[in-house]
Amino acid sequence: MLKTVKIFTDGSCLGNPGAGGYGTILRYKRHEKILTAGFYLTTNNRMELMAVISGLEFLNQSCFVEITTDSLYVKKGVINWIPIWKKKNWKTTKKKSVKNIDLWLRMNKSLKKHLVTWLWIKAHIGHLENERCDIIARQSAKNPSIKDTYYETSKL
Secondary structure, three states: OOEEEEEEEEEEEEEOOEEEEEEEEEEEOOEEEEEEEEEEEEOHHHHHHHHHHHHHHHOOOOEEEEEEEOOHHHHHHHHHHHHHHHHOOOEOOOOOEOOOHHHHHHHHHHHOOOEEEEEEOOOOOOOHHHHHHHHHHHHHHHOOOEOOHHHHHHOO
């Protein structure tokens, strides 16, 4: 029987692009794990993606996963856009490369291991875990320690 894990996520960027961070809370029964990292130069969308990816990649076995996010970019990307991009060899309808393709490919790979449901919530409405993730993400953005080399080199 698969375990049920709840993942709460948020990404933050101080400037867009700018220093960024993500906050992820994983919850299994009464156990909780917080994941976070700060990047020197990135975007808000990349941090929203990283928040989800970090949670999914942390799990070492297949699970039922309920992901709560305030990012329509992530939710729509997974539910609506990935199936289209895959059919078009990861190109947009305008035949351009998908933005943040490195992270979308990681997301696609990590989703295959789990049975995932998505809950979108409006940001900053007092949802306890979303507010916690926001605080964690902003704190990490204020103390970056990682270079987002894919983003930096793709912007040259």
